[in-house]
Amino acid sequence: MNSPLASVPLFHIGSMPMTEPVIATWGIIALLGIGGCVVTRRLSLSPSPVQAALELLVEAIDSQIRDTMAVEPAPYRAFIGTLFVYVFIANWCTLVPGVEPPTAHIETDAALALLVFLAVIWFGIRAAGLRGYLATFAVPSPIMIPINMIESLSRIFSLMVRLFGNVMSGVFMVSIVLSLAGLLVPLPLMALDLLTGAIQAYIFAILAAVFIASVVSDGEAKPLPSK
Amino acid sequence: MNWLAFISIFSAAMAVSFGAIGPALGEGRAVAAAMDAIARQPESASTISRTLFVGLAMIETMAIYCLVIALLLLFANPLLK
Numbered sequence: 071m072n073s074p075l076a077s078v079p080l081f082h083i084g085s086m087p088m089t090e091p092v093i094a095t096w097g098i099i100a101l102l103g104i105g106g107c108v109v110t111r112r113l114s115l116s117p118s119p120v121q122a123a124l125e126l127l128v129e130a131i132d133s134q135i136r137d138t139m140a141v142e143p144a145p146y147r148a149f150i151g152t153l154f155v156y157v158f159i160a161n162w163c164t165l166v167p168g169v170e171p172p173t174a175h176i177e178t179d180a181a182l183a184l185l186v187f188l189a190v191i192w193f194g195i196r197a198a199g200l201r202g203y204l205a206t207f208a209v210p211s212p213i214m215i216p217i218n219m220i221e222s223l224s225r226i227f228s229l230m231v232r233l234f235g236n237v238m239s240g241v242f243m244v245s246i247v248l249s250l251a252g253l254l255v256p257l258p259l260m261a262l263d264l265l266t267g268a269i270q271a272y273i274f275a276i277l278a279a280v281f282i283a284s285v286v287s288d289g290e291a292k293p294l295p296s297k
Numbered sequence: 298m299n300w301l302a303f304i305s306i307f308s309a310a311m312a313v314s315f316g317a318i319g320p321a322l323g324e325g326r327a328v329a330a331a332m333d334a335i336a337r338q339p340e341s342a343s344t345i346s347r348t349l350f351v352g353l354a355m356i357e358t359m360a361i362y363c364l365v366i367a368l369l370l371l372f373a374n375p376l377l378k
């Protein structure tokens with residue numbers, strides 16, 4: 071049985087090995103990019119069904135961001151929304167025969183978690199300036215600085231491991247059951263896998279929003295008057 | 298099969314089985330509390346269920362850690378090279 075932690079290079083471009091998750095990621099990027107361009111080329115005030123559906127999606131993302139972060143969603147819509155849509159489509163890649171979700175390999179999840187890590191710093195500095203961002207590590211008191219620094223790394227690590235573990239365990243379980251019993255037996259597991267994939271995409275985006283919101287609100291909060 | 302492989306496989310099974318107990322109990326309590334809260338205040342169901350999902354994901358991460366440890370023991374064990 072193949073190790074779920076290893077990824078096999080399919081071919082090489084120059085000396086750079088290309089693995090299956092990379093190809094699948096390219097496919098998703100092309101699908102989302104070209105699809106987005108084609109659909110938004112003719113936007114009208116009386117929307118077509120596709121445009122209406124996409125507006126519904128954007129509205130839903132906006133309302134979730136507004137509820138979670140308690141701010142206007144405009145600056146965060148692009149990042150959080152893209153994370154959600156990408157992870158969602160990546161998790162549902164299993165619907166295409168022969169394609170494994172790229173999120174079932176830890177490299178993709180590590181890249182996504184690294185993006186969230188950088189976005190937290192970027193939005194934190196943008197909301198409160200460099201000083202204000204660094205001051206968020208001293209909330210609620212300077213004694214917490216080491217703990218806050220560890221937390222900012224460990225929550226990113228757990229974000230990575232959570233997505234990887236959930237998606238990979240689904241794929242792994244389906245492949246084990248498929249090797250034991252044939253045609254229709256793994257179907258319920260696959261359905262459960264799709265449900266888990268959707269929930270994990272939601273959770274990934276919401277947790278990214280929560281991390282960004284915590285640093286933004288800590289930075290904007292006025293320091294307590296000293297006694 | 299040598300002792301290291303035997304112990305690795307055994308401890309992988311132990312990690313998953315005992316690592317599933319705690320998160321299972323915790324998730325049960327969390328869902329029960331959320332059900333209770335929704336039954337009392339049905340109008341705040343959406344907020345409660347969103348918080349519940351995020352919290353369940355947090356709790357579930359503990360079990361996922363155990364799974365990852367088990368997979369490391371089985372597939373990436375440095376002692377078995």
